[in-house]
Amino acid sequence: MALRDGPGGWGWPSRVLHWGMAALIAAMLGLGVYMIRIERDLIVQYQLIQLHKSLGATALLLAVLRLGWRLAQPGRPALPAAMPAWQRRAATASHLALYALMLALPVSGWLTASASPLNDADAVPFRIPNMVFGLFELPDPFPRGTEALEAALGTLHRGLALTLALLLTVHVAAAVKHHLHDRDQVLRRMWRG
Amino acid sequence: MRVLPLLILLFFLPPAAAPGATWEIVPGATRVEVDVHWLGRVVTLRFDRLWGSIAFDRQRPDRARARITVDARRVSTGLAVVDAFVRGPDYLNVETYPTIGFRLDRLVRTSQSTADVLGQLTLFGITRPISLQAQVFRYGPTPGAPDRFDAGFDLTGAVDRRAFGHTTGLPQIDATLPIRIRLLMRSV
Ligand code: HEM
Numbered sequence: 001m002a003l004r005d006g007p008g009g010w011g012w013p014s015r016v017l018h019w020g021m022a023a024l025i026a027a028m029l030g031l032g033v034y035m036i037r038i039e040r041d042l043i044v045q046y047q048l049i050q051l052h053k054s055l056g057a058t059a060l061l062l063a064v065l066r067l068g069w070r071l072a073q074p075g076r077p078a079l080p081a082a083m084p085a086w087q088r089r090a091a092t093a094s095h096l097a098l099y100a101l102m103l104a105l106p107v108s109g110w111l112t113a114s115a116s117p118l119n120d121a122d123a124v125p126f127r128i129p130n131m132v133f134g135l136f137e138l139p140d141p142f143p144r145g146t147e148a149l150e151a152a153l154g155t156l157h158r159g160l161a162l163t164l165a166l167l168l169t170v171h172v173a174a175a176v177k178h179h180l181h182d183r184d185q186v187l188r189r190m191w192r193g
Numbered sequence: 194m195r196v197l198p199l200l201i202l203l204f205f206l207p208p209a210a211a212p213g214a215t216w217e218i219v220p221g222a223t224r225v226e227v228d229v230h231w232l233g234r235v236v237t238l239r240f241d242r243l244w245g246s247i248a249f250d251r252q253r254p255d256r257a258r259a260r261i262t263v264d265a266r267r268v269s270t271g272l273a274v275v276d277a278f279v280r281g282p283d284y285l286n287v288e289t290y291p292t293i294g295f296r297l298d299r300l301v302r303t304s305q306s307t308a309d310v311l312g313q314l315t316l317f318g319i320t321r322p323i324s325l326q327a328q329v330f331r332y333g334p335t336p337g338a339p340d341r342f343d344a345g346f347d348l349t350g351a352v353d354r355r356a357f358g359h360t361t362g363l364p365q366i367d368a369t370l371p372i373r374i375r376l377l378m379r380s381v
Contacts, residue, residue, distance in 0.1 A: 042234040043271045125278040 060106035325350035
């Protein structure tokens with residue numbers, strides 16, 4: 001099993017990161033919507049938001065690792081020769097955007113939570129720290145948060161999440177089209193290397 | 194068989210040992226839950242420790258008498274930081290008011306398995322009338338102890354906390370507190 005990516009295929013770290021993060025991000029999109037829009041029990045909601053922060057911090061760490069790994073690779077599998085130029089441009093642009101969103105989503109979420117006055121030292125009725133699996137607290141760039149800043153960053157986080165969800169839909173649809181319609185190796189090689 | 198109609202029982206069961214027989218509250222099967230509504234969300238306060246005395250004659254339920262005390266210090270929400278706030282001086286203030294009291298004045302049967310429960314609630318040292326609706330969920334000999342008798346009621350109602358001088362967080366936190374009580378009592 002190859003370690004590094006090259007013209008012959010994706011190495012295993014790239015594939016593990018790809019599918020692991022795919023599952024994590026899909027779960028985070030669902031969890032985010034569920035905890036904010038559906039859950040009515042405040043205690044359960046609190047626990048889900050803490051889980052969301054922990055998984056989100058994990059996603060950020062993985063995104064940094066993934067980007068670092070990707071930039072350190074000697075090469076990568078080429079796109080099928082039959083692909084028209086506009087599709088190549090679309091693939092490159094959407095993959096760039098996916099990397100940007102993988103970083104921007106957790107960062108904006110973390111900034112939202114940090115901007116909340118509930119995260120301040122003298123919060124009423126009690127302070128909500130941004131803990132990662134109860135192990136350590138994320139740094140707090142806004143020791144004095146405001147509701148206005150929290151709302152603005154929350155809107156940004158939500159907008160980015162929606163953009164990511166739409167882009168992922170296109171990404172998945174394109175992969176399925178490669179597999180079923182074009183019958184090329186694009187999807188299979190992300191699984192088998 | 195979920196709920197035995199009280200009326201049938203009144204005719205067919207052997208008479209209770211003594212009129213106004215005394216009962217004990219079955220601890221593990223009895224609890225009080227209060228819903229605190231806040232901007233479309235809810236936090237449930239659970240009280241699982243209560244005690245008191247109940248005199249209840251199965252043939253004359255209208256003569257029932259009870260005094261029940263709830264341990265406010267043991268209130269819990271499922272989350273320690275929230276518990277600390279709820280118990281603290283800004284909410285239930287359990288240091289000063291460690292208990293919540295209820296006195297039953299009158300039990301009025303409204304159907305075979307339902308009744309209106311009228312009484313007095315004492316909260317923060319203030320006593321006000323309260324009415325709850327009771328629904329029988331168990332009524333029969335204690336399983337495994339045929340000489341004893343179980344009577345279980347689900348009581349529901351609501352309290353306006355302003356009547357007890359409680360105004361924390363109004364109006365974001367609702368003034369009305371829906372209450373659910375599951376009371377299982379056993380003859381002694
Ligand atoms: C892969 C990473 C992440 C994804 C995909 C994601 C996705 C989402 C989604 C879909 C929502 C729901 C928006 C709505 O329906 O209104 C949400 C809300 C939220 N997320 Fe994230 N999130 C991520 C990372 C994070 C991180 C790392 C944190 C904090 C440390 C965080 C904190 C929050 C907060 C506080 C909200 C509520 C925002 C509000 O409505 O004010 N998120 N997230």
